[in-house]
Amino acid sequence: MSARSIADEAKGGRGVLTGPSGPGSHDSGAREPSESSLLAPEFETALDEECKTRAPAIRRPLHPAEHASCDVVVIGAGPAGAISALLLARSGLSVRLVERKRFPRRKVCGACLSEAAVGALRAIGLGDVLRDAVPLSSFRLASRGRSASVPLRGGCVLSRTEFDAALVAEAMNVGASFEDGVTAEVGPSEQTARVVTLHATHRDAASAERKLHAHVVVFAAGLAGTAFRHDPELRSRPTKLAHVGAGAEMPSASDFYTPGTIFMATHRAGYVGLTRTEDGALNIAAALDARFVSAEGSLGAAAAKIVRQAGFPNEGLAELDWTGTPPLTRQPASVSADRLFLVGDAAGYVEPFTGEGMGWAIAAATALAPIASAASREWSPALIDTWTSHYRRSIGRRQRVCRFLARGLRSPLLVTAAIGVLRPFPAAAAPVLRHLAAS
Numbered sequence: 001m002s003a004r005s006i007a008d009e010a011k012g013g014r015g016v017l018t019g020p021s022g023p024g025s026h027d028s029g030a031r032e033p034s035e036s037s038l039l040a041p042e043f044e045t046a047l048d049e050e051c052k053t054r055a056p057a058i059r060r061p062l063h064p065a066e067h068a069s070c071d072v073v074v075i076g077a078g079p080a081g082a083i084s085a086l087l088l089a090r091s092g093l094s095v096r097l098v099e100r101k102r103f104p105r106r107k108v109c110g111a112c113l114s115e116a117a118v119g120a121l122r123a124i125g126l127g128d129v130l131r132d133a134v135p136l137s138s139f140r141l142a143s144r145g146r147s148a149s150v151p152l153r154g155g156c157v158l159s160r161t162e163f164d165a166a167l168v169a170e171a172m173n174v175g176a177s178f179e180d181g182v183t184a185e186v187g188p189s190e191q192t193a194r195v196v197t198l199h200a201t202h203r204d205a206a207s208a209e210r211k212l213h214a215h216v217v218v219f220a221a222g223l224a225g226t227a228f229r230h231d232p233e234l235r236s237r238p239t240k241l242a243h244v245g246a247g248a249e250m251p252s253a254s255d256f257y258t259p260g261t262i263f264m265a266t267h268r269a270g271y272v273g274l275t276r277t278e279d280g281a282l283n284i285a286a287a288l289d290a291r292f293v294s295a296e297g298s299l300g301a302a303a304a305k306i307v308r309q310a311g312f313p314n315e316g317l318a319e320l321d322w323t324g325t326p327p328l329t330r331q332p333a334s335v336s337a338d339r340l341f342l343v344g345d346a347a348g349y350v351e352p353f354t355g356e357g358m359g360w361a362i363a364a365a366t367a368l369a370p371i372a373s374a375a376s377r378e379w380s381p382a383l384i385d386t387w388t389s390h391y392r393r394s395i396g397r398r399q400r401v402c403r404f405l406a407r408g409l410r411s412p413l414l415v416t417a418a419i420g421v422l423r424p425f426p427a428a429a430a431p432v433l434r435h436l437a438a439s
Protein backbone atom coordinates (compact mmCIF):
# COMPACT_ATOMS: atom_id res chain seq x y z
CA MET A 1 0.00 0.00 0.00
CA SER A 2 1.31 3.44 -0.84
CA ALA A 3 2.02 6.26 1.55
CA ARG A 4 -0.55 8.27 -0.36
CA SER A 5 -3.44 5.88 0.30
CA ILE A 6 -2.87 5.86 4.08
CA ALA A 7 -2.44 9.62 4.00
CA ASP A 8 -5.72 9.89 2.05
CA GLU A 9 -7.40 7.86 4.76
CA ALA A 10 -5.90 10.17 7.31
CA LYS A 11 -7.75 13.02 5.62
CA GLY A 12 -11.02 11.12 5.97
CA GLY A 13 -10.87 9.54 2.51
CA ARG A 14 -11.86 5.98 1.68
CA GLY A 15 -8.44 4.30 1.73
CA VAL A 16 -8.22 0.81 3.20
CA LEU A 17 -5.46 0.20 5.75
CA THR A 18 -4.24 -3.37 5.63
CA GLY A 19 -1.17 -5.08 6.95
CA PRO A 20 0.64 -7.83 5.07
CA SER A 21 -1.96 -10.20 6.49
CA GLY A 22 -4.59 -8.91 4.09
CA PRO A 23 -7.73 -6.86 3.88
CA GLY A 24 -10.16 -6.91 6.67
CA SER A 25 -13.28 -6.45 8.65
CA HIS A 26 -14.84 -3.25 9.91
CA ASP A 27 -13.82 -1.78 13.24
CA SER A 28 -16.70 -1.64 15.62
CA GLY A 29 -14.11 -0.89 18.31
CA ALA A 30 -14.30 -0.68 22.04
CA ARG A 31 -12.75 2.45 23.59
CA GLU A 32 -8.96 2.34 23.66
CA PRO A 33 -6.85 3.67 26.48
CA SER A 34 -6.43 7.39 25.77
CA GLU A 35 -3.19 9.35 25.65
CA SER A 36 -4.37 11.17 28.73
CA SER A 37 -5.00 8.06 30.82
CA LEU A 38 -2.52 9.15 33.50
CA LEU A 39 -4.38 12.40 34.05
CA ALA A 40 -7.43 13.11 36.15
CA PRO A 41 -10.62 11.92 34.38
CA GLU A 42 -11.82 15.47 33.76
CA PHE A 43 -8.87 16.02 31.38
CA GLU A 44 -9.78 13.04 29.24
CA THR A 45 -11.58 13.56 25.95
CA ALA A 46 -13.07 11.39 23.26
CA LEU A 47 -10.08 11.55 20.90
CA ASP A 48 -10.43 7.94 19.82
CA GLU A 49 -14.12 8.39 19.06
CA GLU A 50 -13.26 11.42 16.92
CA CYS A 51 -10.65 9.45 14.98
CA LYS A 52 -13.21 6.78 14.19
CA THR A 53 -15.75 9.23 12.82
CA ARG A 54 -13.10 10.99 10.70
CA ALA A 55 -11.54 7.88 9.24
CA PRO A 56 -12.84 4.38 9.96
CA ALA A 57 -10.04 1.78 10.02
CA ILE A 58 -10.80 -1.40 8.09
CA ARG A 59 -8.78 -4.57 8.62
CA ARG A 60 -8.68 -8.22 9.33
CA PRO A 61 -7.22 -9.04 12.72
CA LEU A 62 -4.27 -11.43 12.64
CA HIS A 63 -5.01 -15.07 13.32
CA PRO A 64 -3.41 -16.06 16.66
CA ALA A 65 -0.97 -18.43 14.96
CA GLU A 66 0.26 -15.89 12.39
CA HIS A 67 3.71 -14.33 12.79
CA ALA A 68 4.18 -15.81 16.25
CA SER A 69 7.88 -14.97 16.02
CA CYS A 70 9.98 -12.47 14.11
CA ASP A 71 13.33 -10.71 14.19
CA VAL A 72 12.11 -7.43 15.66
CA VAL A 73 8.93 -6.20 17.33
CA VAL A 74 8.62 -2.41 17.32
CA ILE A 75 6.13 -1.07 19.87
CA GLY A 76 4.47 2.25 19.01
CA ALA A 77 3.88 3.74 15.55
CA GLY A 78 4.91 7.36 16.11
CA PRO A 79 7.94 8.70 14.18
CA ALA A 80 10.45 6.78 16.35
CA GLY A 81 8.66 3.45 15.89
CA ALA A 82 7.69 3.80 12.22
CA ILE A 83 11.21 4.88 11.22
CA SER A 84 12.81 2.10 13.28
CA ALA A 85 10.49 -0.43 11.61
CA LEU A 86 11.26 0.98 8.18
CA LEU A 87 15.03 0.98 8.57
CA LEU A 88 15.12 -2.50 10.14
CA ALA A 89 12.85 -3.91 7.41
CA ARG A 90 15.08 -2.26 4.80
CA SER A 91 18.04 -4.13 6.29
CA GLY A 92 16.28 -7.42 5.51
CA LEU A 93 14.84 -8.29 8.94
CA SER A 94 11.28 -9.47 9.60
CA VAL A 95 9.66 -6.62 11.53
CA ARG A 96 6.32 -6.33 13.33
CA LEU A 97 5.19 -2.80 14.15
CA VAL A 98 2.37 -2.77 16.72
CA GLU A 99 0.30 0.22 17.82
CA ARG A 100 -2.22 0.70 20.62
CA LYS A 101 -4.51 3.13 18.79
CA ARG A 102 -6.39 2.65 15.54
CA PHE A 103 -4.65 4.45 12.64
CA PRO A 104 -4.81 7.08 11.35
CA ARG A 105 -4.88 8.78 14.73
CA ARG A 106 -4.46 12.26 16.10
CA LYS A 107 -1.60 13.05 18.47
CA VAL A 108 -1.08 15.99 20.82
CA CYS A 109 1.80 17.84 19.13
CA GLY A 110 2.68 21.23 17.67
CA ALA A 111 3.21 19.40 14.34
CA CYS A 112 6.27 21.57 13.51
CA LEU A 113 9.26 19.81 11.99
CA SER A 114 12.49 21.70 12.52
CA GLU A 115 15.11 22.20 9.81
CA ALA A 116 17.14 19.44 11.49
CA ALA A 117 14.15 17.05 11.45
CA VAL A 118 13.51 17.75 7.77
CA GLY A 119 17.18 17.14 6.98
CA ALA A 120 17.18 13.88 8.96
CA LEU A 121 14.12 12.65 7.05
CA ARG A 122 15.68 13.53 3.70
CA ALA A 123 18.90 11.76 4.68
CA ILE A 124 17.02 8.46 4.99
CA GLY A 125 15.07 8.99 1.75
CA LEU A 126 11.78 10.09 3.34
CA GLY A 127 11.70 13.74 2.20
CA ASP A 128 8.68 12.92 0.04
CA VAL A 129 6.37 12.39 3.04
CA LEU A 130 6.55 16.17 3.54
CA ARG A 131 5.22 17.07 0.08
CA ASP A 132 1.99 18.57 1.52
CA ALA A 133 3.70 20.27 4.48
CA VAL A 134 3.40 24.05 5.00
CA PRO A 135 6.86 25.74 5.01
CA LEU A 136 7.58 27.76 8.17
CA SER A 137 8.80 31.33 7.71
CA SER A 138 8.40 32.95 11.13
CA PHE A 139 8.07 32.47 14.87
CA ARG A 140 6.01 35.01 16.84
CA LEU A 141 6.65 35.05 20.58
CA ALA A 142 4.08 36.83 22.79
CA SER A 143 3.70 37.65 26.47
CA ARG A 144 1.44 40.11 28.31
CA GLY A 145 0.14 41.68 25.09
CA ARG A 146 3.55 42.30 23.49
CA SER A 147 5.09 40.22 20.74
CA ALA A 148 8.13 39.91 18.49
CA SER A 149 8.67 37.93 15.31
CA VAL A 150 11.77 36.02 14.33
CA PRO A 151 12.35 34.69 10.81
CA LEU A 152 12.57 30.90 10.40
CA ARG A 153 13.70 28.74 7.52
CA GLY A 154 13.95 25.11 6.61
CA GLY A 155 11.18 23.84 8.89
CA CYS A 156 7.58 22.97 8.09
CA VAL A 157 4.21 21.99 9.55
CA LEU A 158 2.39 18.74 8.83
CA SER A 159 -0.47 17.36 10.91
CA ARG A 160 0.48 14.28 12.91
CA THR A 161 -2.51 12.42 11.50
CA GLU A 162 -0.98 12.80 8.05
CA PHE A 163 2.71 12.52 8.98
CA ASP A 164 2.52 9.41 11.14
CA ALA A 165 0.22 7.57 8.71
CA ALA A 166 2.61 8.37 5.84
CA LEU A 167 5.60 7.02 7.81
CA VAL A 168 3.74 3.79 8.64
CA ALA A 169 2.83 3.39 4.96
CA GLU A 170 6.51 3.79 4.05
CA ALA A 171 7.46 1.11 6.59
CA MET A 172 4.84 -1.24 5.17
CA ASN A 173 6.09 -0.54 1.64
CA VAL A 174 9.48 -2.01 2.53
CA GLY A 175 7.98 -5.09 4.16
CA ALA A 176 7.28 -4.27 7.83
CA SER A 177 3.97 -5.68 9.02
CA PHE A 178 1.70 -3.30 10.90
CA GLU A 179 -1.06 -4.04 13.36
CA ASP A 180 -2.97 -1.37 15.27
CA GLY A 181 -5.53 -1.67 18.05
CA VAL A 182 -3.18 -3.75 20.24
CA THR A 183 -1.44 -2.71 23.44
CA ALA A 184 1.96 -4.37 23.83
CA GLU A 185 3.53 -5.38 27.10
CA VAL A 186 7.21 -6.27 27.20
CA GLY A 187 7.82 -9.63 28.90
CA PRO A 188 10.96 -11.42 30.00
CA SER A 189 13.89 -12.69 27.90
CA GLU A 190 13.68 -16.37 27.05
CA GLN A 191 16.89 -17.88 25.60
CA THR A 192 17.19 -16.19 22.18
CA ALA A 193 14.08 -14.02 22.33
CA ARG A 194 12.10 -11.41 24.19
CA VAL A 195 8.44 -12.14 24.78
CA VAL A 196 5.90 -9.45 23.95
CA THR A 197 2.26 -9.85 24.93
CA LEU A 198 -0.33 -8.14 22.76
CA HIS A 199 -3.64 -7.19 24.33
CA ALA A 200 -6.39 -6.38 21.84
CA THR A 201 -8.01 -3.02 22.43
CA HIS A 202 -11.03 -3.80 20.23
CA ARG A 203 -13.88 -6.24 20.61
CA ASP A 204 -13.54 -7.61 17.04
CA ALA A 205 -9.94 -8.79 17.49
CA ALA A 206 -9.30 -12.50 16.79
CA SER A 207 -8.06 -13.08 20.32
CA ALA A 208 -7.88 -10.95 23.44
CA GLU A 209 -4.24 -11.79 24.13
CA ARG A 210 -1.33 -13.18 22.07
CA LYS A 211 2.39 -13.65 22.59
CA LEU A 212 5.16 -12.80 20.14
CA HIS A 213 8.78 -13.86 20.36
CA ALA A 214 11.35 -11.49 18.89
CA HIS A 215 15.15 -11.48 18.84
CA VAL A 216 14.95 -7.80 19.65
CA VAL A 217 12.26 -5.39 20.87
CA VAL A 218 12.35 -1.67 20.01
CA PHE A 219 10.20 0.21 22.51
CA ALA A 220 8.92 3.45 20.93
CA ALA A 221 5.70 3.92 22.89
CA GLY A 222 6.12 7.63 23.60
CA LEU A 223 5.35 8.97 27.05
CA ALA A 224 3.31 5.89 28.02
CA GLY A 225 6.28 4.01 29.49
CA THR A 226 4.22 1.67 31.68
CA ALA A 227 4.67 -1.55 29.72
CA PHE A 228 7.59 -2.99 31.72
CA ARG A 229 6.75 -5.45 34.45
CA HIS A 230 10.12 -7.19 34.15
CA ASP A 231 12.41 -4.17 33.69
CA PRO A 232 11.28 -1.53 36.21
CA GLU A 233 14.44 0.52 35.53
CA LEU A 234 13.04 1.28 32.07
CA ARG A 235 9.88 2.94 33.37
CA SER A 236 10.17 6.67 32.86
CA ARG A 237 9.24 8.93 35.73
CA PRO A 238 8.24 12.58 35.33
CA THR A 239 10.39 15.24 36.95
CA LYS A 240 8.97 17.44 39.71
CA LEU A 241 6.87 20.31 38.32
CA ALA A 242 6.76 18.78 34.82
CA HIS A 243 4.09 20.41 32.71
CA VAL A 244 1.33 18.33 31.14
CA GLY A 245 0.71 18.50 27.39
CA ALA A 246 -2.60 19.44 25.78
CA GLY A 247 -3.82 19.68 22.22
CA ALA A 248 -6.84 20.53 20.11
CA GLU A 249 -7.70 21.35 16.52
CA MET A 250 -9.86 24.19 15.18
CA PRO A 251 -11.09 23.49 11.62
CA SER A 252 -11.64 27.17 10.82
CA ALA A 253 -9.99 29.93 12.82
CA SER A 254 -9.34 33.69 12.75
CA ASP A 255 -7.39 34.98 9.71
CA PHE A 256 -4.98 36.47 12.26
CA TYR A 257 -3.31 33.04 12.34
CA THR A 258 -1.49 33.12 9.02
CA PRO A 259 -0.01 29.91 7.52
CA GLY A 260 3.75 29.52 7.92
CA THR A 261 3.98 31.22 11.33
CA ILE A 262 4.30 29.60 14.75
CA PHE A 263 2.29 31.76 17.18
CA MET A 264 3.65 31.13 20.70
CA ALA A 265 1.71 32.55 23.65
CA THR A 266 3.66 32.37 26.91
CA HIS A 267 2.63 32.69 30.56
CA ARG A 268 4.05 31.81 33.96
CA ALA A 269 1.83 28.70 33.96
CA GLY A 270 2.78 27.40 30.52
CA TYR A 271 2.68 28.18 26.83
CA VAL A 272 0.44 27.56 23.84
CA GLY A 273 1.62 27.16 20.22
CA LEU A 274 -0.80 27.75 17.35
CA THR A 275 -0.04 26.84 13.72
CA ARG A 276 -1.97 26.24 10.50
CA THR A 277 -1.62 22.72 9.15
CA GLU A 278 -1.77 21.60 5.50
CA ASP A 279 -5.59 21.41 5.51
CA GLY A 280 -5.97 24.99 6.83
CA ALA A 281 -7.00 23.88 10.33
CA LEU A 282 -5.43 25.58 13.35
CA ASN A 283 -3.37 23.08 15.36
CA ILE A 284 -3.06 24.07 19.01
CA ALA A 285 -0.56 22.45 21.38
CA ALA A 286 0.22 23.50 24.93
CA ALA A 287 2.45 22.66 27.87
CA LEU A 288 0.63 23.61 31.07
CA ASP A 289 1.10 23.60 34.82
CA ALA A 290 -1.42 20.99 36.04
CA ARG A 291 -2.32 23.15 39.06
CA PHE A 292 -3.19 26.05 36.73
CA VAL A 293 -5.40 23.69 34.70
CA SER A 294 -7.20 22.59 37.85
CA ALA A 295 -7.68 26.20 38.93
CA GLU A 296 -9.07 27.21 35.52
CA GLY A 297 -11.34 24.16 35.41
CA SER A 298 -10.24 22.55 32.12
CA LEU A 299 -7.39 22.27 29.62
CA GLY A 300 -9.33 24.48 27.17
CA ALA A 301 -10.02 27.22 29.72
CA ALA A 302 -6.35 27.25 30.79
CA ALA A 303 -5.05 27.45 27.20
CA ALA A 304 -7.60 30.10 26.20
CA LYS A 305 -6.55 32.30 29.14
CA ILE A 306 -2.86 32.08 28.22
CA VAL A 307 -3.60 32.94 24.57
CA ARG A 308 -5.80 35.92 25.54
CA GLN A 309 -3.31 37.33 28.07
CA ALA A 310 -0.52 37.05 25.50
CA GLY A 311 -2.62 39.21 23.16
CA PHE A 312 -3.65 36.66 20.50
CA PRO A 313 -7.31 35.97 19.51
CA ASN A 314 -8.80 33.16 21.60
CA GLU A 315 -12.43 32.91 20.41
CA GLY A 316 -13.74 29.36 20.63
CA LEU A 317 -10.50 27.91 22.05
CA ALA A 318 -11.95 26.91 25.44
CA GLU A 319 -14.83 25.02 23.83
CA LEU A 320 -12.68 22.79 21.57
CA ASP A 321 -12.29 19.06 22.14
CA TRP A 322 -9.02 19.05 24.14
CA THR A 323 -6.82 16.05 24.83
CA GLY A 324 -4.24 15.89 27.62
CA THR A 325 -0.99 13.97 28.01
CA PRO A 326 0.89 12.62 31.03
CA PRO A 327 3.54 14.97 32.54
CA LEU A 328 6.06 15.75 29.80
CA THR A 329 9.60 16.04 31.17
CA ARG A 330 10.75 12.56 32.16
CA GLN A 331 13.65 10.15 32.04
CA PRO A 332 13.93 6.39 32.59
CA ALA A 333 16.92 5.17 34.62
CA SER A 334 18.10 3.18 31.59
CA VAL A 335 17.43 3.17 27.84
CA SER A 336 18.36 -0.43 27.11
CA ALA A 337 18.17 -3.92 28.62
CA ASP A 338 18.52 -7.50 27.46
CA ARG A 339 17.31 -7.59 23.80
CA LEU A 340 15.44 -4.34 24.34
CA PHE A 341 16.07 -0.76 23.18
CA LEU A 342 14.14 2.42 24.03
CA VAL A 343 13.87 5.17 21.44
CA GLY A 344 11.98 8.45 20.94
CA ASP A 345 10.02 9.96 23.84
CA ALA A 346 10.09 6.57 25.61
CA ALA A 347 13.84 7.09 26.15
CA GLY A 348 13.33 10.49 27.79
CA TYR A 349 11.66 13.76 26.95
CA VAL A 350 11.75 17.45 27.81
CA GLU A 351 9.11 20.10 27.26
CA PRO A 352 8.42 20.76 23.59
CA PHE A 353 8.98 24.53 23.39
CA THR A 354 11.76 24.29 20.83
CA GLY A 355 9.76 21.81 18.72
CA GLU A 356 12.50 19.22 18.56
CA GLY A 357 10.75 16.06 19.80
CA MET A 358 10.15 14.61 16.33
CA GLY A 359 13.65 15.57 15.22
CA TRP A 360 15.13 13.69 18.19
CA ALA A 361 12.86 10.72 17.49
CA ILE A 362 13.97 10.59 13.84
CA ALA A 363 17.67 11.00 14.68
CA ALA A 364 17.54 8.40 17.45
CA ALA A 365 15.66 5.84 15.34
CA THR A 366 18.23 6.31 12.57
CA ALA A 367 21.13 5.85 15.00
CA LEU A 368 19.52 2.82 16.64
CA ALA A 369 18.80 0.91 13.42
CA PRO A 370 22.32 -0.55 12.85
CA ILE A 371 22.65 -1.41 16.55
CA ALA A 372 19.25 -3.15 16.70
CA SER A 373 19.96 -4.89 13.40
CA ALA A 374 23.26 -6.28 14.74
CA ALA A 375 21.49 -7.28 17.97
CA SER A 376 18.85 -9.21 16.08
CA ARG A 377 21.45 -11.11 14.07
CA GLU A 378 23.64 -11.87 17.09
CA TRP A 379 22.83 -10.62 20.56
CA SER A 380 25.65 -9.30 22.71
CA PRO A 381 25.16 -7.65 26.14
CA ALA A 382 27.77 -5.05 25.07
CA LEU A 383 25.09 -3.57 22.77
CA ILE A 384 23.26 -2.29 25.85
CA ASP A 385 26.19 0.02 26.60
CA THR A 386 26.61 0.89 22.93
CA TRP A 387 23.06 2.26 22.70
CA THR A 388 23.09 3.85 26.16
CA SER A 389 26.28 5.81 25.60
CA HIS A 390 25.33 6.82 22.06
CA TYR A 391 21.92 8.03 23.25
CA ARG A 392 23.26 10.01 26.20
CA ARG A 393 25.96 11.63 24.05
CA SER A 394 23.79 12.72 21.15
CA ILE A 395 20.12 13.10 22.10
CA GLY A 396 20.75 13.71 25.82
CA ARG A 397 23.04 16.64 25.01
CA ARG A 398 20.47 18.26 22.73
CA GLN A 399 17.74 17.85 25.35
CA ARG A 400 19.78 19.70 27.96
CA VAL A 401 19.71 22.87 25.81
CA CYS A 402 15.93 22.62 25.44
CA ARG A 403 15.46 22.07 29.17
CA PHE A 404 17.37 25.31 29.76
CA LEU A 405 15.22 27.27 27.27
CA ALA A 406 11.96 25.79 28.60
CA ARG A 407 12.92 26.87 32.13
CA GLY A 408 13.54 30.42 30.91
CA LEU A 409 10.05 30.49 29.41
CA ARG A 410 8.54 30.05 32.85
CA SER A 411 9.77 33.50 33.78
CA PRO A 412 7.52 36.27 32.38
CA LEU A 413 10.31 38.76 33.16
CA LEU A 414 12.81 36.92 30.97
CA VAL A 415 10.33 36.48 28.13
CA THR A 416 9.33 40.14 28.24
CA ALA A 417 13.01 41.11 28.17
CA ALA A 418 13.60 38.76 25.20
CA ILE A 419 10.66 40.29 23.32
CA GLY A 420 12.08 43.76 24.06
CA VAL A 421 15.35 42.74 22.39
CA LEU A 422 13.84 40.74 19.52
CA ARG A 423 11.37 43.44 18.41
CA PRO A 424 14.07 45.80 17.10
CA PHE A 425 16.71 43.07 16.58
CA PRO A 426 15.07 39.83 15.37
CA ALA A 427 18.52 38.65 14.26
CA ALA A 428 19.46 38.36 17.96
CA ALA A 429 17.66 34.99 17.94
CA ALA A 430 19.98 33.68 15.24
CA PRO A 431 22.47 31.85 17.54
CA VAL A 432 19.69 29.93 19.28
CA LEU A 433 18.00 29.12 15.97
CA ARG A 434 21.33 28.04 14.46
CA HIS A 435 21.97 25.75 17.41
CA LEU A 436 18.51 24.20 17.13
CA ALA A 437 18.81 23.78 13.37
CA ALA A 438 22.12 22.02 13.77
CA SER A 439 21.00 19.74 16.60
Ligand SMILES: Cc1cc2nc3c(=O)[nH]c(=O)nc-3n(C[C@H](O)[C@H](O)[C@H](O)COP(=O)(O)OP(=O)(O)OC[C@H]3O[C@@H](n4cnc5c(N)ncnc54)[C@H](O)[C@@H]3O)c2cc1C
Pocket residue numbers: 075076077078079080081098099100101107108109110111112113114117182183184185220221222223224225227245246247285286287325328343344345346352355356357358359361
Ligand atom coordinates in the same frame (compact mmCIF):
# COMPACT_ATOMS: atom_id res chain seq x y z
C1 LIG B 1 2.13 19.76 23.52
C2 LIG B 1 3.22 19.15 22.67
C3 LIG B 1 3.69 19.85 21.56
C4 LIG B 1 4.71 19.29 20.80
N1 LIG B 1 5.13 19.98 19.69
C5 LIG B 1 6.11 19.46 18.93
C6 LIG B 1 6.52 20.10 17.73
O1 LIG B 1 5.96 21.12 17.31
N2 LIG B 1 7.55 19.56 17.03
C7 LIG B 1 8.17 18.40 17.43
O2 LIG B 1 9.11 17.96 16.75
N3 LIG B 1 7.77 17.75 18.54
C8 LIG B 1 6.75 18.24 19.28
N4 LIG B 1 6.32 17.56 20.37
C9 LIG B 1 6.97 16.30 20.73
C10 LIG B 1 6.55 15.16 19.81
O3 LIG B 1 5.15 15.04 19.80
C11 LIG B 1 7.17 13.86 20.32
O4 LIG B 1 8.51 14.08 20.68
C12 LIG B 1 7.13 12.77 19.25
O5 LIG B 1 5.79 12.44 18.96
C13 LIG B 1 7.88 11.54 19.74
O6 LIG B 1 7.69 10.49 18.86
P1 LIG B 1 7.64 8.99 19.39
O7 LIG B 1 7.54 8.15 18.18
O8 LIG B 1 8.74 8.75 20.36
O9 LIG B 1 6.32 8.87 20.27
P2 LIG B 1 4.80 9.09 19.87
O10 LIG B 1 4.68 9.96 18.68
O11 LIG B 1 4.12 9.50 21.14
O12 LIG B 1 4.30 7.66 19.45
C14 LIG B 1 4.18 6.62 20.39
C15 LIG B 1 3.10 5.66 19.91
O13 LIG B 1 3.11 4.50 20.75
C16 LIG B 1 1.78 4.09 20.98
N5 LIG B 1 1.78 3.29 22.21
C17 LIG B 1 1.90 3.72 23.49
N6 LIG B 1 1.91 2.67 24.34
C18 LIG B 1 1.81 1.56 23.58
C19 LIG B 1 1.79 0.17 23.88
N7 LIG B 1 1.91 -0.29 25.15
N8 LIG B 1 1.65 -0.71 22.85
C20 LIG B 1 1.55 -0.25 21.57
N9 LIG B 1 1.58 1.05 21.23
C21 LIG B 1 1.72 1.95 22.22
C22 LIG B 1 1.02 5.39 21.10
O14 LIG B 1 -0.37 5.20 20.85
C23 LIG B 1 1.70 6.25 20.02
O15 LIG B 1 1.05 6.15 18.77
C24 LIG B 1 5.26 18.05 21.14
C25 LIG B 1 4.76 17.33 22.22
C26 LIG B 1 3.73 17.85 22.98
C27 LIG B 1 3.16 17.06 24.13
